[in-house]
Amino acid sequence: MQNSTSQDDPYLLPRQSLDKDISEDILERIVEAILFACALVSVLTTFGIVIIIFQETFSFFQEVSFAQFFLDTKWTPLFAERHFGIWPLINGTFLTTVIAMSVAIPLGLCSAIYLSEYAQPKVAAVLRPAVELLAGVPTVVYGYFALLFLTPLLRNFIPLEIFNSLSAGVMMGIMITPTVGSISLDAIKSVPRSLREGAYALGITKLETIFKVVLPAALSGIIASIILGISRAVGETMTVLIAAGLQPKLTVSFAESIATMTAYMAQISGGDSPRGSLNFKTLYAVGAVLFVLTLSLNIVSYWIANRYKEKYE
Amino acid sequence: MATSYQEDDYFASGAEFTDNVDQRESLGKVFEVIFLFGLMIGIFVLALLLFDILGDGLGRFLSPGFLTDTPSRFPDQGGIRPAIVSSILLGLVVIFVTVPIGVGAALYLEEYAPKAWWTAIIEINISNLAGVPSIVYGLLGLGVFNYLLGFGPALISGALTLSLLSLPVIIVTSREAIRAVPDSLRNASYGLGVTKWKTISSHVIPYAVPGILTGVIISVSRAIGDAASLIVVGAVGFLTFDPGLFQRFMALPIQIYSYITRPEPGFASAAAATIIALLLLILALNGVAIYIRQRFSIR
Numbered sequence: 001m002q003n004s005t006s007q008d009d010p011y012l013l014p015r016q017s018l019d020k021d022i023s024e025d026i027l028e029r030i031v032e033a034i035l036f037a038c039a040l041v042s043v044l045t046t047f048g049i050v051i052i053i054f055q056e057t058f059s060f061f062q063e064v065s066f067a068q069f070f071l072d073t074k075w076t077p078l079f080a081e082r083h084f085g086i087w088p089l090i091n092g093t094f095l096t097t098v099i100a101m102s103v104a105i106p107l108g109l110c111s112a113i114y115l116s117e118y119a120q121p122k123v124a125a126v127l128r129p130a131v132e133l134l135a136g137v138p139t140v141v142y143g144y145f146a147l148l149f150l151t152p153l154l155r156n157f158i159p160l161e162i163f164n165s166l167s168a169g170v171m172m173g174i175m176i177t178p179t180v181g182s183i184s185l186d187a188i189k190s191v192p193r194s195l196r197e198g199a200y201a202l203g204i205t206k207l208e209t210i211f212k213v214v215l216p217a218a219l220s221g222i223i224a225s226i227i228l229g230i231s232r233a234v235g236e237t238m239t240v241l242i243a244a245g246l247q248p249k250l251t252v253s254f255a256e257s258i259a260t261m262t263a264y265m266a267q268i269s270g271g272d273s274p275r276g277s278l279n280f281k282t283l284y285a286v287g288a289v290l291f292v293l294t295l296s297l298n299i300v301s302y303w304i305a306n307r308y309k310e311k312y313e
Numbered sequence: 314m315a316t317s318y319q320e321d322d323y324f325a326s327g328a329e330f331t332d333n334v335d336q337r338e339s340l341g342k343v344f345e346v347i348f349l350f351g352l353m354i355g356i357f358v359l360a361l362l363l364f365d366i367l368g369d370g371l372g373r374f375l376s377p378g379f380l381t382d383t384p385s386r387f388p389d390q391g392g393i394r395p396a397i398v399s400s401i402l403l404g405l406v407v408i409f410v411t412v413p414i415g416v417g418a419a420l421y422l423e424e425y426a427p428k429a430w431w432t433a434i435i436e437i438n439i440s441n442l443a444g445v446p447s448i449v450y451g452l453l454g455l456g457v458f459n460y461l462l463g464f465g466p467a468l469i470s471g472a473l474t475l476s477l478l479s480l481p482v483i484i485v486t487s488r489e490a491i492r493a494v495p496d497s498l499r500n501a502s503y504g505l506g507v508t509k510w511k512t513i514s515s516h517v518i519p520y521a522v523p524g525i526l527t528g529v530i531i532s533v534s535r536a537i538g539d540a541a542s543l544i545v546v547g548a549v550g551f552l553t554f555d556p557g558l559f560q561r562f563m564a565l566p567i568q569i570y571s572y573i574t575r576p577e578p579g580f581a582s583a584a585a586a587t588i589i590a591l592l593l594l595i596l597a598l599n600g601v602a603i604y605i606r607q608r609f610s611i612r
Contacts, residue, residue, distance in 0.1 A: 010409045024508060027510065028508055028509060031510045032421075032425055032510075034417065035418070035420050035421035035424075035425060036423060036425070037416045037417075038413070038414045038416075038417030038418040038420075039417070039418040039421040039422055039426070039435055040435075041418065041480065042413055042418065042435065042438055042442055042480065042481065042484065043434070043435060043438055044437045045442060045453070045477050045480070045536055046438055046442060048453050048456070048457055049445065049449060049450075049452070049453045052452065052453055052456035052457065053449070053452055055455075056456075061525065081450070083564070107351050107352075107354055107355055108349060109351070110347065110348045110349075110350070110351020110352055110424060111348075111352040111355065112350060113348050113530070114345075114348035114349050114351070114352045115352065117348075118345055118348060118349070118392075127352060127356075130356050130359075131352065131355050131356060133359060134355050134358075134359055136531075136534060136538075136595070137359070137362070137538075137592075138537075138538025138539070138540070138566055138591060138595075139438075139538070139539075139540070139541075140538070140540050140566045140569045140573075140588075141362070141366070141538075141569070141588050142362075143570070143573065143590075144366070144367065144569065144573055144584055144585070144588060145362050145366075147573065148369070148573075149361075149365050151477075156450050158343050174354075174358050177355045178355075197420055203332065203334075205334070205337045205340075205341050206339055206341050207337070207340060207341035207344050208337065208341075209347075228444065228565040231444055232444075234446070234585045235444075235445075235446025235447070235448070235449070236446070237446070237447065237540075237541035237544075238540050238541055238566070238570065241568065241570075242573055242574075262446065262448050262541065265448050265452075266448065266449075266541060266545070269451070269542055269547070275460065279386055279603075283452070283545075284452060287448070287449055287452045290446060290449060291445070291446075291449050291450070293444055294444060294445065294449075295441060295444075295445070297444075298440075298441050298444035298445075299441065301444075302440060302441070303438070
């Protein structure tokens with residue numbers, strides 16, 4: 001019984017004839033290896049980023065001390081009197097990010113709530129892609145619009161410098177709205193219907209259901225979307241480069257010109273600093289700070305989104 | 314007779330229970346309008362933006378030679394041909410590099426990858442790469458393509474940098490497309506004794522093509538609109554010839570940036586006109602995607 005082979009059984013073909021020839025088996029293995037290599041490219045990309053950035057950053061810190069980098073309050077690597085304090089650049093990035101998020105969070109959440117709770121399915125099917133178009137517009141275009149439309153418009157009401165963090169931040173916020181909106185929308189949509197119906201059954205109005213039941217239930221997804229939005233704002237380059245200027249300073253005034261980390265990086269690489277020079281290395285040192293910052297934000301967002309994902313399933 | 318003290322107290326107080334439902338519902342109506350308003354602001358800004366750019370740039374865009382001449386030092390002369398040629402070349406290289414690698418990676422992760430710690434790392438890694446700022450990709454490109462491989466600030470360096478930038482998006486969208494292929498299709502194929510790769514190449518891929526194409530278009534239009542990484546890799550703001558793969562290069566967003574930063578007044582409308590060209594290019598790409606998707610969907 002155990003050893004009943006195909007030879008004994010007239011209904012089974014000999015195993016040999018069912019087997020495809022060996023070359024096919026080899027082909028299968030080759031294909032799998034090639035596809036695996038494709039998947040590996042992403043890992044290599046990450047290694048490439050880490051190695052290249054930290055190699056140059058390491059050599060930067062052999063010339064400039066940590067104290068100069070993290071304790072100085074001036075960033076003037078291009079002037080005769082050189083200072084390498086990163087804080088003015090972080091300040092600029094922080095300022096534009098705060099402005100951007102104070103636009104993107106309310107607009108994103110309003111869009112998500114309206115699309116999920118109020119809009120008829122047919123209307124939502126038109127409005128959602130319309131909002132998401134905002135994310136497809138190239139960022140130079142937002143820079144153009146901020147500098148040549150929004151700033152002149154705002155200058156009628158508020159005394160702004162030509163380059164200022166307000167218009168750059170506001171435009172960036174509009175651009176990030178779909179990021180916050182669509183991830184929040186998915187989170188809100190995954191709140192089970194029974195929760196809403198339970199609330200209605202207790203005589204609660206639709207608005208109260210949204211604020212007291214739906215949003216708290218979707219909170220993890222909403223927070224994840226906001227953190228991802230912050231990460232986008234921190235890493236965004238062209239809008240701030242064009243509209244916020246290149247003046248690294250420690251200020252909380254949204255009316256003045258500032259410089260973000262990304263804007264400085266674009267400036268220094270446009271200036272053709274020779275490889276190996278200290279200026280060239282500042283590009284990587286700032287890049288390392290930016291990379292670590294956005295990477296941690298992305299990881300936190302990913303972690304929050306996944307942690308509570310299965311709650312209702 | 315009192316069995317429940319609270320109830321009695323309540324009615325004894327003579328107060329009438331009111332649920333304020335009208336007031337609460339009308340507050341709800343107010344908020345509905347607020348939510349709709351928040352949603353419409355984005356769309357309104359988009360419309361305003363397009364309107365403003367058309368107003369600023371349409372005249373210049375339609376002026377003779379704008380699309381076919383090389384740039385000039387004077388704002389109302391010359392055109393943007395080198396930028397258009399650069400952008401198209403960049404887009405083509407991105408497609409040729411990322412489609413095979415991206416779809417390959419997606420196929421591996423969906424069809425072959427075992428559930429193990431290292432495949433989990435690859436997955437987390439891809440989603441993290443999707444969030445790395447474009448300018449950081451520029452640093453990678455500068456290090457690897459300009460210096461390590463010795464291409465210098467050439468179009469190929471920019472194109473490969475943009476390819477790495479768009480790879481995560483293509484992988485993620487292709488995976489979704491592949492995951493949407495019903496298992497019954499695979500099982501039917503296996504049931505006939507067809508090998509795994511044959512099943513994938515003749516059934517899974519054709520079925521997933523519309524979804525994959527959508528992802529390709531999204532990421533290519535993003536790559537064509539990207540400027541930050543190209544600035545780092547060494548794109549130039551002024552080019553008087555059409556670039557080849559190994560020559561200095563520009564791109565439409567770089568051309569826009571270079572026009573915006575010039576002080577003379579006329580360059581603003583040249584920038585707006587270039588934006589029109591860029592948006593038309595992206596629109597055309599999306600049109601092609603929609604067309605192909607519809608053709609493949611009818612089966």
